[in-house]
Amino acid sequence: MSQDTKKDQPLFSDELGISQIVSDLRAVRQASLEHRNRLNRPPKLPARKVLAEVVDGLGAALFPNRLGLPDLREEGLDYFVGHTLDVALRELVTQVALELNFSAEIATTFEESREQAIVLVRDFASRLPAVRKLLDTDIRAAYEGDPAARSVDEVLVCYPGINAIIHYRIAHVLHQLGMPLIARMITEIAHSSTGIDIHPGAQIAEGFFIDHGTGVVIGETSIIGRHVRLYQAVTLGAKRFPVDADGALVKGNERHPIVEDDVVIYAGATILGRITIGRGSVIGGNVWLTYSIPPNSNITQAQMKEALPSGRHPDAAT
Structure with missing residues (x-):
């Protein structure tokens, strides 16, 4: 089949009426954007899948021996943590820029939003050691509060409450720094997998334990x-x-x-x-x-x- 023949063919099969559906969906979409005064600036939101990967990377950097690679050696820990943080934080910069661009009252370019995002993510990253210290108190509280827990390692890798709290502790810092959408998306990732719904705006002190949790x-x-x-x-x-x-x-x-x-x-x-x-x-x-x-x-x-x-x-x- 020649290239010209391909160009003449419709993009979609009309057997299922797809062309009309695409047209109708475009009309509904444009009406929605017009209602929200965003016709010239369609929303480009942070990606939930990417944020899930970011949190997984941050968890591995916070707990490299238990949530990192299984064959890590002591001499390679710092390199692994640095590389993992670099990948996760670079992805986070992009997601933060998307939120900033989306929520800006005055239209800005993505590059302008990205410059601001770099400053915010650098501030966020500087708080990760404090987040790790808080999580240590939460893990210890779970271990000491549950007679079925055999080790703090078991608590970290098995307990849904700890999974939800890790997401919350990360999201809370982002919420404090002015990224409420990304923060909420991160806690909702944990909500979907654990049944535990913690709003990132909540203030939770050290040694927090959720048993069972659903x-x-x-x-x-x-x-x-x-x-x-x-x-x-x-x-x-x-x-x-x-x-x-x-x-x-x-x-x-x-x-x-x-x-x-x-x-x-x-x-x-x-x-x-x-x-x-x-x-x-x-x-x-x-x-x-x-x-x-x-x-x-x-x-x-x-x-x-x-x-x-x-x-x-x-x-x-x-």
């Missing part, structure tokens, strides 16, 4: 103190969602709980609103809590049912 939800403005332990299906959520005069949700307000140091929250507990769980408290399984409690409290489902004849606390959400 169904855990930690909202954006949650503040969690040192050596806190959560079990599966715990929710630290918002009690209500205020709206503005136009009926749109008010965003960014402090709406999630504050959990002080040394608190244990057992499976299925739901804690809602900007309330404080006092230091050293224990929240039993399946408790629904919407009011602050003092330090060293012990809240159980039975106590909640005794609060009123109806079984509802007067501050309970409706």
Whole structure:
């Protein structure tokens, strides 16, 4: 078949009506861009697949002996860490530039965004030693808090809670540096694989342990103190969602709980609103809590049912 014959052929088979579908999708796409005033600047977003590879690389650089290559020797560790960081951080620069370009109010070139991205990623990279120190406390907390754990190495490579926390610790730094989209994408990667949903804006201190973990939800403005332990299906959520005069949700307000140091929250507990769980408290399984409690409290489902004849606390959400 000649080149001219190929050029004359339609791009798509009309047997399935693909040409019309492509045309209809283009019209819908353009209408969406026009509605968002982005017709001349279509969105080019960071790539989830690339960010997953970046986090894998950062994990290997943070823990080269356990998450790196299996045949690494001591004399080659620094080279491996340096090379792995170089690859991961260069990819991250590109993804950060995409977010900056996407979110810029004034149109900028990709090269301008990339120069800014290099500064931000350099700042991010400088914080990685501090991230490693925090993760060491989380791994130690998991090992000491679970009698089934045989070693800290097992905790690191097997526990979904630690996987989610690694993603969160990395994402939280990016969130602090002004990259909320990439940060959220990274925590959602962990959410998809572990069932643990931690918003990168949450503030979580050292020695954090999530046991089992599936169904855990930690909202954006949650503040969690040192050596806190959560079990599966715990929710630290918002009690209500205020709206503005136009009926749109008010965003960014402090709406999630504050959990002080040394608190244990057992499976299925739901804690809602900007309330404080006092230091050293224990929240039993399946408790629904919407009011602050003092330090060293012990809240159980039975106590909640005794609060009123109806079984509802007067501050309970409706």
